Structures are given as structure tokens and as C-alpha cells.
Amino acid sequence: MKRRNFVKNTASGAAIAAAGFNAFSAVEPHPLSAATAESPGNESMARMFNAAYTGSHLDRVAFPLGGIGAGMVCLEGCGALSHVSLRNHPDVFNEPLIFSALYIKGMPNIARVLEGPLPGWKAFGYSDAGNGAGGKTYGLPRFDRASFSTRFPFAELELEEDKIPLKVRITGWSPFIPLDPDNSSLPAAALEFTFKNVSARPVEAVYSFNARNFMARSRRGAARTAADTSRVGRTDGGFILQEAGSEKEPWQEGSFCALTDQPGTAVNCRWFRGGWWDPLTIAWKDVEAGAAPERSPLTEGHPSPGGSLYVPFSLAPGEEKKINLLLCWYVPKSDMREGPEVECSGGDCCSAEDVGRTFSPWYAKKFKGIEEVADYWKQNYSTLRERSAAFSETFYASAVPPEALEAVAANLTILKSPTVLRQIDGSLWCWEGCSDDSGCCQGSCTHVWNYAQALPHLFPTLERSLRHTEFFVDQDKRGHQAFRASLPIRHPAHEFHAAADGQLGGIMKAFREWRISGDSDWLKKYWPRIKASLDYCILTWDPRHHGTLEEPHHNTYDIEFWGPDAMCTSFYLGALKAAGLMAAAVGEKAPLYRTLYEKGRKFMETELFNGEYFYQKVQLEGLDAKPLSESEAWNIEYSPEAQELLKKEGPKYQYGTGCLSDGVLGVWIAAVCGVGEILDLEKVKSHLATVHKYNFKKDLSEHANPQRPSYALGKDGGLLLCSWPRGGKPSLPFVYSDEVWTGIEYQVASHLMLVGLTDQGLEIVRAARERYDGRLRNPFNEYECGHWYARAMASYGLLQGLSGILYDARDKVLYLHPTLGGDFACFISTATGYGLAGVRGGKPFVEAKEGKIEISKIDYRAAV
Template sequence: MMCKYLMSILVSLICTINIIAQEWNKNWPILKTFEGKYLDEVAMPLGGIGTGTVSIGGKGDLRDWEIMNRGAIGYLPAFRLVKPTIANGPFFALYYKEQNKDAQIKVLEGPVAVKDYYGDWGSEAINSGFPRFEETTFAAAYPLAQINFKHTDVPVDVRLESFNPLIVGDEDKSGIPVAILRYVITNNTDKPIETSVVGMVPNYIGVDGWTGEPKDNFNEYRENDNIKGVYMYTNGVDKDDVNWGTMALTTTSTEEVSYRTSWAKLAWNWTFREFYDDFLADGMLTDHPELEKNDNEIKRGEHVGEVFEVRKDKIKTPPATLAVKQVLAPGESKEVTFMLTWHFPNRKAWDIGKPKAGVEQENVGNYYTTLYDDAWEVATVTARDFDVLENETVQFVSSLVNSDIPTVLKEAGLSNLNNLRSQTVFRTEDGLPFGWEGTGSIHGTKIGTLKASGWGMGTCSHVWNYESTTPFLFGNLSTKFRETEFLYAVNEDGAQSHRIGLPLKEKGTSFKHWAADGQMGTIIKAYRDWQLSGDDAKLKELWPNIKKAMEFAWTGIWDTNKDGVMEGPQHNTMDISYVGPNPQMAAWYLAALKASSKMAGHLNDKKFEKECNTLYTKGSAWIDANIFNGEYYEQQIPEGANKTAQLGKGCLVDQLVGQYLAHTADLGYVLDKNNVQTTLKSVMKYNLVTDFNEHLNTFRSFALGNEKGLIMSSYPKGELLDEPFPYYTEVMTGFEYSTGAHMIYEGQVENGLEVFKNVRDRYDGFKRNPFNEGEFGHRYARAMAAWAGIPAYTGFHYSAVDKTMKFNAKDGKYFWSNGYQYGTVEISGSNDEKTIILTSKNGALNLKSFTLNDYGIINFKKVKTFNKGEKVKFIIVKS
């Protein structure tokens, strides 16, 4: 009797331990947790660079299905058997059965949002009739998200771990078209429990929320040594169609797997009921195949080498359904891993989802589909490499999250990194990358009802200039962006098309518009990327057109008197053309001149080096002497010029954006340091709005109520123009991040962190999605300027050309990444001497010297190699 009593206590303790230990995956880092109302808008995209995504919602649902070559926020591939409203969409659900009790099913989602309670036929939420969990909690450090499901009457704990591989410096491993969902289930009772997790995804190949329709779609059960699952294909959609491809829902589980290649097509709501009753009976699925073998004739094509006929009661988008059943001992935890994979090869050139009659868009293809034959191969390869992919992803994110960098900088940098992996970015069949400004929603704008799957075609240079995510995490990909700009977008006279046409070889320069900020910014980025890569061969390849683009500044329409100052019409990211000298174009121009001088010097082009340096010196002195008003820089509009859509005397939020980018490239100051620092203090003083209830905004509203943010321009000295540039009253996160990061670079850390915090407070999960910062469209490219806050705070600079690395001298453990390698540096010591422990976590790093900014430097006797994983210690004495 005593043994039984002790055993029951032991089991109870085991269960208690498991409840505590299973709350979160302790190996996965967490940056932020969302719960209650702050879950409403949370939707984290899952997918790879250039592949499209599907998002995991804060309550466990799958939403925003954007895997078919177009941005389609809001699209959910539900099939409706009772129109207009009874529908079933993708879901995962839990079956559980305790001994001597009836079996139960709960959809693995939290409660339906209150905003979805009310419609013409009741709730319009998909799967709203499913029994569900009472509460969820969402914890994330992108791309790792965990969801805990809570219900007082459910005898098991359930946690979802969802992610996709993200590995610094490896755009292919970070470009896998996969969403991974791992459910961890823990038995909290003293008796065994039967459980089964089922997933359902409709085979909706052929329709993407914009165009097309499914036709002859079928599902097939398959298995191999790595995976079991349902392969989705079509026999009816044209193989050249933008929506043609394959999908797969698979599991790596070795437990008892059952499946349905479709559901029974019945009247009324009985189709769902039949599935539910079947699954409830024993946690297993009974198949309802839509193909029946027919040895006499071919009625609709061939399938797997055998002849089949199609059932008359076929569902157009047959549900691919997969279940994994297992028994949990008391206190035991088990995992069930599912993978959703896809393969859609037919991307059209700058496709906005609204084909024009009679206009055939060229197929530019997808790079990721050249790496795999179909969605089944994606799943097979991913399963084979699963542990390595997860471990490398967790190692990267943990290295950042566990560093002594302020949380808001880590959160902003990681959360906006997802923009690089959304439909904002794609890679054509040849591997070259391109980007929209932002992606579209199938619902369009509520004001004006304009719709587009992509907003702002052409990797718009004056937008993409702001982002600092790609170069520091995926250096090779960043260099490929420079290839598209300088090998294909520079015209004969040196003018650079600031929107790149596709197909590239035929239409790269077809957009005959030049942007002064865009063109100068790409030159600075070419210098930065060369420094990070050390690739002299690539620099030499790009140099003729870099030089030509730089010369256009004075042979074209901008600096026509060649004095280092732009006076001519300067088209820019405000979608207007400044006339006369102004700070925004001045800083871009000066930084480009300085970068060009350094590249020319390295390539022994002494004449051009001197020419650029002379213009830089002359222009920099003139700007500081003539347009700095003691508090900030202002535009000098020529006498008699048209003042419509100009800045004038305004204090512009990003007036020093060229200096910001120069700092990320370690170019030093291009304007007077004191003036620069005074200007940033003025921006914080005059442009920060702390209550938008009291602010007049005449254009788009990206901040409302009592939110805070930096507006585009203020007029503290009066003289607001009657018709100023259109965006002057708005806030936009990319401008805020670049300015906030610049403040941190200048040592104004408190102000910079406040700027970042104000943005992230607006994207809090309740008011807006923390993984979707918009501007002209969703997941806007400019918001990836957020990453710059990380190197700004640490003072990190790296040159593969000179083999040098730099950091601020502040004690702590800091993350670093140069686009190829990443790692940590630990700094400790006194005013006289610092101990450094440097680690490279994913590859060998070669250094000639290591500098602590404003403290000291160590020059190694010969090039020192820091091998992968080694912790190398050395001392720096204060100089």
C-alpha cells in the first residue's frame, strides 16, 4: 500500500516537473511574449527568402497564405460547401482520450477574436464552430515562435514550436519554402492518454487570392525513409500558369500515421461532420480517395503510371489531411512535427495580381524552384537536414538574444528581418534578388479600394537604400543586389534607373527616371558591401558603371557646375524633386563622393580618386557654411524657383540619412561632427510627437491617438510652405529607424532607443502586427533599417579588405555579424586594460587588427585566424 502511495506521489511530482519544464522550450530564446488582446494582430510569416510565406497567428491559426508568387495578406484558402458562409480552412486539431472517458477534439487555436463574432450569418471566422482552447500565449524571437494552449478541462499541455531555417550568410538554407510546426504534448495525469494531432490544408493550387481557379486538383499519400504525408498536385491548371505548382503536408513522426487524400462531399454541413465523427472515433483517419482505379479506359489523364477515373463527388480543393496518433504515459511528453512545403516556379515580371487584357507578362521564374523538383523533395531534404537547420537557426538567434544589446534593438532588428523573407523579396531563376517597396493585401485599401499584390516595383533604390539588414546578414545576397543595380540598371550616360525592369537583360533600364538619393546611395552600398566581402574581383567588375554613375552627378542634371553641391532638380524618396541645395541630397552626394574616392584609390584610379576627393572637400565645407542654421540643415530654394512640393525651412527627419549610411560603411563624417550631432538633437526636439490626438496629419496615418513617433518634418522657425512636400506630417518606421540608429552612432543612445521603442509600441500585437511594419504596402523594405541599431549600439565595423574589426569599449557580451560570419565578443576590464574574448560561430575569420573605439588597438604580428567555435582571448591596453 505504501509503495502505491509513494508511486502516486512520484507520478504527481513527475507531472508537476513536466508542467514547469514544458512551459517553453528552454533551448529556444524568447524576446517578447504576447497574450490577451495583444494577440489579435500577431501573425509571424513562415517561409524562406524569395519563397513566399504563410503566417502563424497569435492564437495558433494559419493565415495570410502568400506562397504562390504574389503578396496576398488576408488570403485564406477555405473551401465552402454551404455558401456563402459555412467554410473550412486550414487547421490543426488535437484528439485526446483518457481512460474510461469519452474522446474529445479541440482545434489547436485560441478563442475567436471578438471582432469576428458578427456577420450576416453570424461569425465569419473560418473554423469558428470547432471546440477550441480557452487561451493562448505567443512567445517569439523571429523566426522562432512558441504558442502555449491553455484549457482548464484538457488533461494535456500543448505547446506549438514553429519556425523556418534562418542561417547567417547562407541565403539558400535560409530560402527553403517551408513552414515547420512542432506540437509538444505532455500528459498531466497519472494514467496513459491517447492523443492524436491532425492537420488539414486544402489543395488550392490554381488560385492565390487574386486570379485563377483550381481545376482537377488531387492529393496522394506518400512516404519514404524521412517523411510521411500528402502530396498535392493538379492535372488541370496550365503548367505555365502563375499559380501552377505543388504542395505537401508531411510529418517526420514514426508513430501511427493516418491520412485522407480528400473528404466525402456531402450536402449541407455533413462533410465536416463526417470528418469530425471519423476522427473522434479513434483519432485515426479513414481515406476518401477521389481517384478510383479503372482498368478499361482513361477518363482523365494518367496518374503514377496507372489508369484512374475521377469520382463524381470530387471536391474542387480537396483537403489534404494527416494525423499522428500516439499514447502518452503519465508525465510523458512527445513531439509531433509537421512540415508544409510548396513549389511554384512561374513568377511573372513585376506582377501586381491584376493582369492587363492582351498583355502577356514574361515568366522570370523562381530561384528556389531550381533547387528542388517539387514540394515533396523540399520536405524530404528538409527532414534529412532538420536537426542541423534547427540548431544553426537557434544558435544564431540565441547569440543575438543573449547579448547585452537593448531588447528593443534586438526585437526591431529581428522582427523586421521577416520582410526579407516575405513576398516583398523574390529571386529570379538566375538567383538575382529583387524587391517591391511593400506587398499588398487582397482587401486593398479601405480608402479608395485600390488593390495590388505588390506596391512599388523595381527594387526602388531610394527606398532600399535605407535598409541595413541584408548586408550584415546575407552578404552574398547584398552583393547580388549591387549586380542588378550596376550591371543592368545603369544607362549609357551613367544615369541609373531607380526602378529596375524585368526581364533584366531586356528591360533593366526601361524605367527612364533617375533619383539623386537612390543613385548616390547605391554607390555607398557598393563600397560597404565590398568592405564586408573583400571581393576585389566583384568591385573591378562593377567599377566601370559605379564610376559612370558617380560622374553622372556632375555630367547630368544635379551638380551642373561641378562644385560638390547639387543644385539641379533632385528626384528623391519624397516622390518630388528638390530644387537647390538641401541636406538630404547633400549628405547622400558627399558620402558617395567619399566612397568613390576610396574605391578609386584601391583600384589605382588616381585621377578619379583626386577628382572625387576634391569635390567632396569643397562640397562638404559649402554645405556646413551655407545651409546649417545653427540647429539643423535646411533647404536653400533658389530665388524665383517654384516652391511647390519642397522642404524649405523644415527640419527633416532624415536630412542626414547619407551620414547614417556612411556610418554603417565606416566612412566617417561627411559633414561637421558638431553640426551633425546638433541636428539630431533638433530632430528629436522638434519632430517628436507624443500625442497624435493633437497633431494635424494631412496624408496617411501611421500613428494615431496617444502613440508617439518622429514626423517627417517640423517647422520650428515658421515659414511652412503653402504646398510643402506631401508627406511632411506623416510618420514612417524606416525613416524613424534610420534616424534612431544614427542617433546611437552619435552617442545619443537614450534618444535613439526612445525612437525605436516608440515604433515598437505602435506595433504591439493589439493595434498592429509586430511582424508587419507598413508604409507603401505591407512589410515595407525601408523598415529593415531597424537592423542598423545593432551595429550602431556595439560600434561594430568590419573590413575584409583591411582585415580589421572594431567595437565600442563598453564592457559586456555583444553579437556581431558581417554578412558572412557571425559571433560574439566579450569585453571586460578596467580603464587601463581590456580583456577581449572573440568567437566566430559559423566560419573562420581572419584579422590583422582589432580596435576598441576611442580606447586602443591590437595589431596581430601576422594575420590571425579565428576558427569556427573557438573562443580566442587577447588583451588591449589603453593608448
């Protein structure tokens, strides 16, 4: 097939947007998909995947807006702005006084907060509920019907009320453009308000945006004085909420700007100063009166409590008006410094002059202040929207089952959450997730971020910055890698174990980065570090060269497995094979890696497979490690009663004969990284089918979980981390074993699809997304050890599982081995462009929508 017959490139997404892009057009259900996520016998709970959220499904919706590592504000299902986390850390329950409002002139006049019905839980769900939610907007009139839809990175809220002559549509978005990390990392968001006159009479109205100065240091209730360093300033078309900080606390400096694109916007920088709820009372009085006061900033006395902007407008019957509200922020400093203090040595140390003693965000280097951010946002708004819309349209053109597409898109919001930080030199640094007011589990944890597949495809340069940290900062001369990076990024202490799955996974991910980039010079630079890393793993966990990990090895369950286990051995096999391929590419021979791979594969397929699934052989004897009874080195407390268990059952926290959902995780990572097959396919397929058979539960009501039950419980369905269908469950199995994690559900589902068990994979995906339907859990916040948990980005692997798409930039070959039958299209993102690939008229095709995708060959294998 000639290249020109199946490759079509376009320079940008502008043409797509200009052609009439509608981010919220319906996504047709795929034939493989169940029609609804329905609870049996209760049709009111039914909701189509990728469809609107209405009624009780709106209650927990909070859609993140903001840039990668740049802070976040969420648009709720009712239209409120919450989870305001602009100060370089999460602030999950920060719902400051911010609201848009609408005044309509009439007999009588109408005033509404531009929000739908208040979710019931808010009336009594916050920690200070006993004080009546004073100073909130909860008691202000609002629309009585709302509907919320998303087409990432866009969200759309529709508001209606029979007595109101205007229909309101609010579109929230922030830039997200694959392969353009800088424009996708802006501290900015937008709300676009469209008002349509659905009556037979002309309408006169005033739109307003109102905000208390939540950037002020005293926002949590401290007494204000005339010496306060906060102020409300004026900018063209809007206002700026500011806090200057102090010499003692420079990290308190911060600004938030709100402005419109409307000529003649009136701005009130002087909210009423007074006690109790005076400021809100007077601000709402202005709304009710249809006032649009122009009040300049205060220059003396106490600072203004807040600011408002107003846009008066008139609409003839059937006429529409659109008002764009641009939001941006600037918090250039923090007091965050994570990790131990160690003496700097080597050539890759980051000094305070390089990145600062404490964390500063990337945008603080690009912009000098809030005015520059606002100006850039205004000047580039149309282009950034067109390009973001082009991505959204392309992504949602994927003809794959809607539950899978919903799972992928919902978890892309993690990249907009405070889980992700981008330090001042542009390098990525991440938490595992977010606690309520701080990050959770520091340091771009390698064994968690192993699962996350979105970033290397959408923003490969950011993903490669994680590899740089792992191999050039967190790895010492021995090859030992600290699996948690310090912040600002600098050399760690190397005082704890390496993580076997994290370090071995990093070797497969290095192979992936080479494949995605096609950059052999990059590989040559990294190869000595990769080799040292693998050699350390061999010396530490396989010193007798048996081809399996025998010595105690730390892993993602925050404990150590003793003796050879399937999960970590599969990582070992994948790393050995990947390293052999990379060694050959740089002109080196690696016979030991090949020998260990062959020995390890044979051992795992014979000694760790029981005819149904892979398992663990717990081992204490014959190891270099000291007995647990003589050592405290393994981070496990052994009380007298635990010592008795040790004698009877062996070490705590093993899985032994258990059927582990992650049991062949290394095989999946090898597959999605392009390393290829590392174990017998039929045995892998048998393991995955058994995981689905025993670990997937449609109803967890009878399942006992003494660990962390709220991820999935009661009538929820979900995939357990482990089960013991053949008996032998330890008294104290590995911690988390009775839990349900979406990240593991998605990797298992993706792997099931890759081996042809697509129906079983989709069943798991449906169960996960049914739990996150907005009624009890936020559909855009899949949590594990914290909100917006990184492991959930394993969902991106569903695209590969269904489409079989794998692009190799080294030789420009597109592998297209779908499990979907017939014609289909699926989103593809490479290092040079993104678009769609699939089968059309029985023939493979590729279409680039932005950038280019060079193809020398398509390796197409039709679904069986």
C-alpha cells in the same frame, strides 16, 4: 594583443544546439532600457520587450514562416495559419481552411482545434463578414488560454485549459542561417507540437492536421467539375494538395505538402465530397470521434476537397510527446512581368532562355517538383534546425537593450515575406512592400532599400546581386540608373529621372560591399560603372561644380527637391568620398571628386546649417531646368491655384526651413557603410538632437496629418518626418511630411546612438515598438507603403549604433567603438562567419559561432 587571445572559431552550430539550446529563455532588460512598454495609467497594456504576447496583445500577431523569396505562411498569435502567400505574390487575407486538432479520449471525449481564443476582430473584420465566415474554423472548440513568444526565426505558442489534461506547445520555424542563402530560401516551414500530460492519469489522444485543397484554382468559389485539375495525393507520412494548371494558365500549377516524422501516420486523401459545408462537417466529425481513417487518393469523379493526417498516441502522467509537422510547397511559375518592354542591347541582357519571360522562383531550378522539396526538407531537417537554432541563440545572446533587439528581430521577418523575391538565377528582386494581393512599388527601389542594413551583413551575396542589377542592368551608357528594376530582371527604358538619393547611395553601398567582402577584384570590375554613375550625378545635378545638388533631384519622397538640400547633399558628399577611396584603391586619381567634396562640405556646414539643424535652400532661378510653369517633365500637376502658390512660395513639395528627420541621412549611410566622417560631427549631433527635440512626439493626439495617418495616430508616439520649428512651412510641403515611418525612426535612432545620444535613440525605438504591440498592429509587420516594408530593416543599424561594431575584411580589422558602457556582447555577421563581439572583463573579444572571422587587429575605443 595576439590574435589567438581573442578569436575563437567553431565550424557549425550543432554543438550549441546539442548543449541544450532554449530559444525562449528570458532576455534580461538592459540597464538603458525602460522596463515595459506601458501606456500611462493602464497597466493591462504593459508588455515587456522581447517577452510573451498574451491577452489582447495576441490579436494581430502573425509571424511569417518560409524562405527568402520563396513564399510565406504566418503563424498567428492564436495558433491559426493565415496570410498564406505561396503563389509568388502576397495574399494577406488568405486564411484557407487549415487547422490542427486534438482528440482526447475520456468521459466525455474532448476535441479541440489547436488554437487559442479567436481574436474578436475576425468575427466582423473580414470583407465577407456579413455572410458569417462560412467554412472557417472560428466556430470550433478551442483552448481558452494562449501565450505567444518569439526568438527569430522561431515562434512558440503555448495553449492551456483547466479541463484538458495536456499542456500544448507549438513551435513554428523555417530555416534562417546567415551566409547560407540557399538553405535560407527553401519553400518550407515546420510546426513542432509538444504534448505533455499534466494529469495523474494516462491519456489517449489523436493529433490531426486537416486542410482543404487551397491550391485548387476554384478555391475562391468557382463551380467544380469532374474535369478539375486539382487532386489530393499521398506521400510518406502525409498528403499533397495539388493543382496541375493548364496550357492556357500554366502559372496555376502548384503543390502543398504536409507530412509528419511519425511512423504509422494515417492519411485520409478523400475528404467527403458534397455541398454547403459538408467537407468540414465530416472532417470535424472524424476529429470528435478520435478516428484516424486511412483513405487512399481518389482516382475518378470529382476531386477530393481536402486531406487529413492523424497521429494517435498515449501518454503516461508527466510524459511528453513531440510531433514534427513539415510543410513545403512548390509553385514553379507565375504570370508576373513587371516594367516596360524595351529592345535589348548590350552584353548584360537577360533573355527568356536565361530567366524566363515571366518570373519563376529560384527554388524551381533547384527542385523538379514537390516530392524533391519534401525529400530535401526531411533529409536535412535536423541539421537545418540545429544551424537555425545556433543563429538564434547567438543573436539573442546580444546584451543590448531589449527594445533594440526586438526591433531588429521583428523586421528580419521581412526577408521571409512576399516583399522579397528571388528569381530563377538566384538574383534578388524586391518590392518596397506588399499590398493585400500584389506587390507594392516594384523593382528593388534603390532609394528605399538604401535604408535596409540587414541583408548586406547576413546574406552579402544576395545584397551584391542588387548591386549587379543597379550597375550592370539598370545603368545605361550615360550613367543614368533606373531606380526600379524590371522583373524578370532586364534592361529598363530610362524614361524617368534617376533618384539622387538612390543612385548616390548605391555608390556608398558599393564601397560597403567591397569592405564586407574584401574582394578587390570585385571592385575593379565595378569601378568603371561606379565612376560613370557618379559622373552622371555630377553632370545632372551639380553641372556648375558647386559641390551640392542644385538642379531638381528626385528622391525617396516621390518628388523632386529644387535647389540644394541637406538630405541629398549629404548623400552627394558620402558618394564623393567613397568614390575617392575606391579610385585610389584601383590606382586612379580623382581630383574632381575631392574638390567637389571639400566645396560641398563647406557649403553644407555654412550655407545649409542654421546653427541648430540642416535645411534646404529652395532655388528656381539660375538652373538648367525649365521653369515649372513651362514644363510637365517633373511629374507634378500645376493647376491654376497651384500656379498661384508657385509664384508666392516656389515649387510644391519642398521642405525649405524645415527640420527634416532624414536631413543627414547620407551621413548615417556613410557611417554604417564604413566611409567614415563626411561632415562636422558637432553639427551633425546638433541636427540629430534637434530632430529628437522637435519631431519626436510622445502623443500624436494634437498632430494633424492629412496624409496617411494609420502608421501612427492618436495616443501613439512617433517621430514625424519633418517639422518647422522656425516657421516657414509651405502650404504644400513635401508629400508624407506629416507621417511617421519606422524606417526613418530606426535610422535616426541608430545615428543618435552613433553620436553618443543613446537615450534619445532608445526613446524613439520604444515608441515604434509600442505601436506594434499586437493589439492594433502586427508586431512582425511594420508597414509603410505596404506590409513588411523594406525600409524598416534600417533597424539592423541599431546593433551598429549601440555596439560600434564595423568589420573591414580588406585588412581584417574589427572596429569596436561602443556607446554601451561596461561589458557587453553583440551579434556580428561578416562574409565568412558570424558570432559575438564586445567587451568582457574590460577587454574586447570576438567569438565565431559558425564559419570563421579572421582578425588582424581590434580597434577598440571604450564608451565615454
